[in-house]
Amino acid sequence: MSTARQLIALLQTHVRGDEQEFLSIALEMAAREARLGHTNVAEKIRDLVDEARKRNATAQRRPGSVLVLQPRAELSSLLSVQSPEERLSNMVLPPELDSRLRRVLLEQRQRTKLHEHGLKSRRKLLFVGPPGTGKTFTASALAGELHWPLFTILLEGVITKFMGETAAKLRVVFDAIKSDTGVYLFDEFDALGSKRAQSNDVGEIRRVLNSFLQLLEKDDSESLIIAATNHPDLLDKALFRRFDDVIEYALPDKQTSIRIVECRLASFKTACLDWDAIAETAAGLSQADLGRASEEAAKNAILQGKDVSTEDVLFALHERRHATR
Secondary structure, eight states: OOOHHHHHHHHHHHHHTOHHHHHHHHHHHHHHHHHTTOHHHHHHHHHHHHHHHHHHHHHHEETTTEESSOOOGGGTTTEEEEOOOOOGGGSOOOHHHHHHHHHHHHHHHTHHHHHHTTOOOOOEEEEEOSTTSSHHHHHHHHHHHHTOOEEEEOHHHHOOSSTTHHHHHHHHHHHHHHHSOSEEEEOSTHHHHBOTTOTTOOHHHHHHHHHHHHHHHHOOOSSEEEEEESOGGGBOHHHHTTSSEEEEOOOOOHHHHHHHHHHHTTTSOOTTSOHHHHHHHHTTOOHHHHHHHHHHHHHHHHHHTSOOOHHHHHHHHHHHHHHTO
16 A cells, blocks of 8 residues: 555645646555556556546647636736647757756656655756757746646836836746746846846846845745746856756757757658768757758758758758848
């Protein structure tokens, strides 16, 4: 039978209303029953978990993968909400980056076990790196993996010109982070987290940053908070130590570039492509640029009724490079 620890954890998650953690613990119980040779019990638990997740997916989604539940009135101008279907397996990532992100997922899925030992899971993350390197997509993938909604903070709604109003709106956002578990993305974070000592700084900007630092430090919710920026050099140094992990993104190297193009052209015969020439031409382009160029090459091949050629890919890469200048 299941351990007392698991039964207590199950009841605690039920009281908190954390259904995803409830189901995760149920799966732990199924695994234990299977190890004990109680295969029928284990199978029954897994079937019930699958049924619950399907029911939740049906109840929460409608066409376009947008949650039926919309932000409350006071949050409608501060947050947008989606229910992503992306997964980390949809991304082509360097091994080290993939490993760090999967460690975040593991700690989230096993956070009850960590809490029992007085440890906290990583849940405040700072993503830094050039545009188009996958920071925003990663937030969607993490939400998809955890079966949580993705809330994107609308900075144009948060940041105002009125004294004290921005800090007040930030408090509303952090109240939502505590009450509604999900992945919360502060994209283009440098708009909030710029250095307090900049020469063009004003008192209000300093107050906003100080408010954010205090709110982030005090936050003890179950939600995953992600801040993403293309300009880490603009961020106040005090921010970095407030995050559990700072994860760096970079432009893809040769092997990663080839893997991205290969994945996007998986439905075509690509064995005869000149991958050295493609990798050389792809140098300096982001993951997003490589993805779009691959799609353009694929569309061209489909419309002409032929296989994708090296020339198709090179032309699309050159076109993409000119478009991003």
